[in-house]
Amino acid sequence: MESKPTHEQAQLHLQVYEMRREPRLRQARDWFFKNYFADTMEDAMRIAAPGTEGGAFVMMVFGYWEQACALLNYGLLHEDLFFETSGEFYGVWDRVKPTIQQGRKQWSNTQFLAHLEKAANRYETWIEKRSPGHLAAMHNMMKQFRAQIAKATA
Numbered sequence: 001m002e003s004k005p006t007h008e009q010a011q012l013h014l015q016v017y018e019m020r021r022e023p024r025l026r027q028a029r030d031w032f033f034k035n036y037f038a039d040t041m042e043d044a045m046r047i048a049a050p051g052t053e054g055g056a057f058v059m060m061v062f063g064y065w066e067q068a069c070a071l072l073n074y075g076l077l078h079e080d081l082f083f084e085t086s087g088e089f090y091g092v093w094d095r096v097k098p099t100i101q102q103g104r105k106q107w108s109n110t111q112f113l114a115h116l117e118k119a120a121n122r123y124e125t126w127i128e129k130r131s132p133g134h135l136a137a138m139h140n141m142m143k144q145f146r147a148q149i150a151k152a153t154a
Contacts (some may be wrong), residue, residue, distance in 0.1 A: 003078075004078075005078035005080075005081045006078070009076065009077055009078040009081065010078070010081070012071065012076055012077060013077055013078065013081055013082065013085075016068050016071065016077065016086075017085075017086075019064065020064070024060070025060055025061075025064055027057070028056070028057035028058075028060040028061050029061055029088070031053075031054065031057045032057055032058060032061045032092070032095070033091065033095075034149065035047060035048075035054065036048060036054075036058060036095050037095070037146050037149070037150075038095070038096075038098065038099050039098050039099070040098070040099060040102065041099050041102040041103060041106060043099070044058075044099050044103070061092055062092070062096070062113060062116075065088075065089045065092050065093075065116050066113055066115050066116050067115075068082075068086070068089065069089060069115040069116045069118065069119035069120075070115040072115075072119050073115050073118050073119060079122070079126070080126075082119075083123055083126050083127070087123075089116065089119060089120070089123075090120050090123050090124075090138075091138075091142070092116065093113075093116050093117065093119075093120035094120075094138075094139070094142065096113060096116075097120075100112070100113060100117065
């Protein structure tokens, strides 16, 4: 997108950001990035089963970013502005990506986190044009972080 954000897009962007600052969502986001490392649906259910606090946190994070990405995908948010200032959504996608197909099948919902996926796919192209190697560096950092967490909890 080569245009500047409209005033309305900027206003909505700020409203979406303000929602991120809500204390319970902030707590859920912190929990998610410290705890949600699932390679299979069995892992996901062990870490964040429905009816548990972890399950509630995961669904808050998924719901928030799915909604924000839906606004982006429908053109209500400015893509460059969103990608420049909201990279966390990609971290969420990166965590859920190994289990998304299993989850969609398990819940018979092919649209589960489809807006998040669509935005993440566009972001990969966008960031690699602007900062080649960023995604590889981020994935490497996340692997190191996961190893540190595993070591600390062993």
